[in-house]
Amino acid sequence: MPPSPSSAAQAAREAVGRRLKELRLDAGLTVVELAGRCGWHYAKTSRIENARTSPSAEDIRLWCRACGAEDHVPDLVAASRNAQSLYTEWRRTMRTGLRRLQESYTDLFRQTRLFRVYSSRVIPGLLQTEGYATALLAGVARFHGAPDDAPAAAAARVERSRVIHEPGHRVTLLIEEAVLRYQLGDSAAMAAQLGHLLTAGALPAVSLGIIPAGLPDRPIRPHEAFHVYDDIVVAVELLTARVTVTQPSEVALYLKAFQELRALAVYGADARALIIDAIEALP
Known part of the structure; x- marks a missing residue:
């Protein structure tokens, strides 16, 4: 039986969240430290990583800058937009x-x-x-x-x-x-x-x-x-x-x-x- 129809959209959001979390961990940053560099509450970091919140293009740019991974911005922005468009x-x-x-x-x-x-x-x-x-x-x-x-x-x-x-x-x-x-x-x-x-x-x-x-x-x-x-x-x-x-x-x-x-x-x-x-x- 096919899965819930919204699962593809959710899976795409989760993939973006996992990739952002990997960048944070590769940079050696805690959830709180990344939030401080980006200028938002640490709860937002957790929501993005767990796909409870979809990051905006600006969120992704700030995140990647904080992690010293700005070359990842175009691909992650495209992936996030695709995830949002699935539903x-x-x-x-x-x-x-x-x-x-x-x-x-x-x-x-x-x-x-x-x-x-x-x-x-x-x-x-x-x-x-x-x-x-x-x-x-x-x-x-x-x-x-x-x-x-x-x-x-x-x-x-x-x-x-x-x-x-x-x-x-x-x-x-x-x-x-x-x-x-x-x-x-x-x-x-x-x-x-x-x-x-x-x-x-x-x-x-x-x-x-x-x-x-x-x-x-x-x-x-x-x-x-x-x-x-x-x-x-x-x-x-x-x-x-x-x-x-x-x-x-x-x-x-x-x-x-x-x-x-x-x-x-x-x-x-x-x-x-x-x-x-x-x-x-x-x-």
Whole structure:
């Protein structure tokens, strides 16, 4: 089972703290002595070393100067910024609206050769119709108190998703059967979305698997939605944040989880039958 999605961010912070502690010890300084040279309380030194506080770029510069290790500043500042960026709060990224958030992923999508996507709650963005995406994003904007530009954001999402029609990209998507029954928008919008799954799932570059709801004693439970880009980066979607996982050991666990979930799914005619059943069940 994959670790807590925030663990990659925490591990990155801890790595920066350990490196700063090593510099202090190499310089022969106590926690109190380093704090005195930097001009702050010694408790701050302890919080930074134990990854309870993220150091600012200025904190790192002062620390390295105190230790006579100023050549380490660029690498440590870069590592600290990367650690902070691994955990991105939705509200911060949504402040300028959801359209820009959608567009910010365009380069990543174009660079990715192999997408692996698992979703337990909604149709994955790569296969969303504009009507479905508009209903979904309007709800997201309302919940997070973000500017409601859902129609423009949905159009940007659909435009971004055209990458699946371009040569050189392969997409493997897994969804739980329950996703087909969670209605977003009116019945017409939901029917159009489910119909689009029937069409998109038949594309040569797309593999769509659906995990049936009635599986007895399944070996791996439903998880939070996650996207794997070229076996290098995993993006995990939480209620409050998008967590980026890059640590190879954690990426490997997400890949393992994806393979186990993939083994539970049905494909082809069996998957189409589940989609048709969901369409027929619409009010």
